[in-house]
Amino acid sequence: MMATGAIVSDIEIARQARMERIGVIAAELGLHEEEWEGYGRYKAKIDLNVLRRLENKPEGKLILVTSINPTAAGEGKTTVSVGLAQALNRIGRKTVLAVREPSLGPCFGLKGGAAGGGYSQVVPMEDINLHFTGDMHAVTSAHNLLAALIDNHLQQGNSLGLDPRRIVWKRVVDMNDRALRHIMIGMGGKTEGVPREDGFEITVASEIMAILCLTEGLGELKEALSRMLIGYTYTGQAVYVRDLQAQGAMAVLLKEAVKPNLVQTLENTPALVHGGPFANIAHGCNSLTATRMALKLGEYAVTEAGFGADLGAEKFLHIKCGKGSLSPAAVVIVATVRALKLHGGAAKDVLAREDLAALARGFANLQKHAESIAAVRLPFVVAVNEFPTDTEGEVELLKKLCREHGFAVELCRVWEQGGAGGEGLARAVVAAAEGAGEGFVPAYRADDEIPVKAEAIARTFYGAEGVNFSDKARKQIEEFKKNGWDKLPLCMAKTQYSLSDQAALVGRPEGFTITIRELKPSLGAGFIVAMTGDILRMPGLPKVPAALRMDIDQDGTVHGLF
Template sequence: MSLQYSEYNETTPTPERLPPGTPDIVIARSVQPQSILLLAQQRFGLPGDSLIPFGHYKAKLNMAHVDTSARAARGKLVMVTAITPTPAGEGKTTTSVGLNDGFNCLGVQSSVCLREPSLGPCFGMKGGAAGGGRAQVIPMEDINLHFNGDFHAITTAHNLLASILDNHMHWGNEVGLDPRHVYWRRVMDLTDRSLRYMVSGLGGTAHGTPRETGFDITVASEIMAILCLADGLPDLRQRLGNIIVGRRPDMSPVTARDLGVEGALTVLLKEALLPNLVQSLEHNPVFIHGGPFANIAHGCNSVTATRAALALNDVVVTEAGFGADLGAEKFIDIKCRQTGLRPDAAVLVCTVRALKMQGGVSRKDLATPDLHSLRAGAVNLERHIRNLRRFGLVPVVCINRFPTDSDEELALIQSISAEWGVRAVTATHWAMGGEGATELAQAVLDQMDEGTPEVQLLYEDDIPLAEKIETIATRIYDAASVDFTPAAKRQLEEYEQLGFGHLPVCIAKTQYSFSADPSLRGAPSGHVLPVREVRLSAGAGFVVAVCGDIMTMPGLPRRPAALDISLDENDQVTGLA
């Protein structure tokens, strides 16, 4: 059966015809998407059977049709990161989408790789995560709500392992798991603080073995990290088998492979491993795949999507989560370390509003020009520039412009950036789409023309785990020292004795500060990083240091975004920001 797909309809209202203040979801609906099959054929030369369509406008890429070997990777990789997040917003995803549209406006074959939104923040803090204004990815509602089922597959695989583990203990515990040392919790893709700590298996011997456990959010699952770092199905299966679920009384580890479940987990994730292809408002290809949070995980889209995009494009834009101290550091020290990938350029996103908030201005006063507070808050920008230079990257600073920004404020950021030897470019992609980001795109191309950077990892594999944590804390966060709890010290020693001392570390801390205290804005120095516990993610291939009050199962705010999400009289979704 041959399907007919409609092209862009000239009678459909375009974003520039919509009044100021139009919600993102209305702007997204004002553009008729192209058939994803036709888009892949026209832009990549891929045959129709190279995609697995999920309707007309979403698809998964059949990796059998893409050569992702190093020799086939023709694209240059551009990493987009940002200053420390504030409630004022920085627009990193919006900038990533706009920059990709800007490259395509310049005639450069480019795609952007993003993480998938989690339902937790969609219904909790943010309401949506597909860009904004005229720099969006569509279909916006589908991307924000369920998408192509990847998160459900990860949740199911994670909880299958938990149920197999409990069932194994119920039927005799052949592998000798110690119920006091079972580490594998359950997950769900929602935020629910009531499930952080609980006791399972109550009700008598017929209902399981009682033990303390709890829930994490799906994006904090080790299986999420594994999916995003796996290089193909064999590597996925190997990593899944390496997951350590608990210990025996002699403290030897018990793995998913010991329980014989790695094959079933791989089956559940077989389709989820394939990257998802959608499009921007300007019909440019967008890969959205995987979604580990950057404050509690490594904050990067999947290796599979990145390699596929590099094989099909001349330039690939990829986003690293939250500020550069979290997203960029983990992108380089975890993803790049494990895969051999290296960014060819970096973009550091900031806004006048966010820098003024870093300088102490309240949210209600951000529209008022204030050069003094901007200069005070710019220390945060300077710290991130310095840190990126430590990795061997000379970033291009993107000033994501708001209508309230004064020319003097913009000039001050450009002057400060110039003092650090980096370009600073004002971009208006939120209002103008790709046209508003062509100057930024050209600046990135000019930066890459100056030569391939020698990207340096922050630490060597063979130094002790505690020293790796201290290196990040002192060199990136400007901490004076690290305070390990006695439990954290014992855990680090145990992991090294088990042979995992060579792994990189993943710091789980607040995204709102260089410190573990979210109230310390700007560029705090001399603080102490408190490490309260350490978790081994043997399958993902890193050790997680949990710092301060960070939670791997967030809670909902006083007024969750879910209260504003509904259907209108035409059964269309409303309330997604």
């Protein structure tokens, strides 16, 4: 599919798509009729029994798409992921795409949508970006059910001796709402509950979302829910979900959400869109179940990890691959001329102007991410995602710099041309994936001490000189050792805009250290969150939210979603 004439918006392109009925996509994947359930004409849930039927079938090759540090200029990582999957199918490799579900918060906040772009989108685009099949709402409901049960336990006598001042389980909503970060509840008298401080996080930061994306099957999900920490007693003893016996009811609310969602791309490539944890505050990957299905149903499975390689790829490798015993056959690192010029000091309002010097300086950011992937022994290809404003001189310089450093590089035009614009990238990825390689070599072991794990991540993936811990974090390390929680992977909560923990330090900063101010145990999900900088688990809306550009007419046609 080729773009012609004036630039057309993503939503207009999506509406012009010739989608196949979802039953056709399911049949082409090899699914039996009883293994999927339609949600309208173009969406379906896939039954988990598929994995049991295909248990002995060899898995395909896993391709991870990551990127440089994101900028206001955009990198198009999801667009490249979609385009690459389409291109792999075009060159004869049966490929299944597996990506995250968008969150309503960023959709109405800054992004406006997260289903790819141009002629490399997953569709139906409007459904995917809005309520889709209800997974986000199920996670929200299960999370807030636990919150209600905790406060009811306090009201009904508090037999567990929970200290209201040390309850760590907050509430969630799938919207950017800074006013809810810190609240008081239980006000209004004796019958209204026990007064205490509380707060909201965004749904995709919920530990339940992380669990949904790291467990396979309802049994494992329920067990993981039971391990979640909810707070401490007056004597300092940890209290878990299993102490409230709440895991069963929570799992009931998640019984459909555990099933991956089947949709398609604009070129009818099958796409599993399932789960959506953020990568700056959670582990940033789609569900392990969907990835496993993609590997069983295709020769190749293309997936992505959120934000740059310092966040998404690192967590994908150490958390998701560690949990699922996976190893990518190859990695794609997405970069754009525009973003690298910003990393090189160019101003946002002059990005359409050729600036070879800024591009050369900004290349250092791409270089660091490439070095990080090489350090864990994975082959990679740099995908230069072309924008209409890129000049021939800039594109050639970027390709020249990559080659001088020994990086495989391919120009990618999937936004404009769909799969046809990614065939060169697809062939390079196949060559990398089918070459001899030792597979992923972790930067740390799970049984390393917490400071050792943090140092390994910071030095290998950020280029930091080391890690500092606040007094609070040091006390927590000792507490975690005492409780036996310290032998889990680390999930670094860090700004996505910089290799450092300071968003303004773009490019490739040097001589910096990472400061971990607080640790949060996500025992059900199986990792420890290390909070750095001023990262927040509930974002706020920008000055001009994307929501203000959205509308719907009397015929039900949505405008402004892109």
